[in-house]
Every structure is written in C-alpha cells, then in structure tokens.
Amino acid sequence: MMLFIGNLGPGELLFLAIPFLLWIWALLDVLKSNFKDGATKIVWVLVIILLPFLGVLLYLLFGRSQRVVI
Known part of the structure; x- marks a missing residue:
C-alpha cells in the first residue's frame, strides 16, 4: 500500500507524525x-x-x- 502524502491534510499528517516522533524519541x-x-x-x-x-x-x-540515574 502506497501512502500519498500530497493528498493528506494537516490533521492527517499530524496524526501520522506524532506516533512516529514518539517512536524516535523512545528509541533515542x-x-x-x-x-x-x-x-x-x-x-x-x-x-x-x-x-x-x-x-x-x-x-x-x-x-x-x-x-x-547517575
């Protein structure tokens, strides 16, 4: 399934970005x-x-x- 980011509105992008940013933050x-x-x-x-x-x-x-904790 291909995701076309150009067709997404700001709400949908935020809905995708927040979990991804939380994942990156937790990993780091x-x-x-x-x-x-x-x-x-x-x-x-x-x-x-x-x-x-x-x-x-x-x-x-x-x-x-x-x-x-150091």
Whole structure:
C-alpha cells in the first residue's frame, strides 16, 4: 500500500507524525540512557523496534523506571 502524502491534510499528517516522533524519541532515550546491564538496553531497543506503538507505551510505563540515574 502506497501512502500519498500530497493528498493528506494537516490533521492527517499530524496524526501520522506524532506516533512516529514518539517512536524516535523512545528509541533515542533508550540508546542514550544507562541501565543496570546491557541486556536490558538491548531488550528495550528490540521491543520498541518490533512493536512500534505498543513498545513505546511499554517503555513509558515500565522501561524509564529501570534506568540508572547517575
């Protein structure tokens, strides 16, 4: 299925952009954060990549509390 962005209005573009930006933010947040071990970071990266919307929600609910504060 091909997406024709030229036919979308501002509301539709915003509807597509917000989840994508949240996905990018979550992925970058995992990559720059420190966790207790490297395996936890790898698991969160895989969860966010393989389950884009659900992975972001899971990371926001559970993953951010697993980070190590320096």
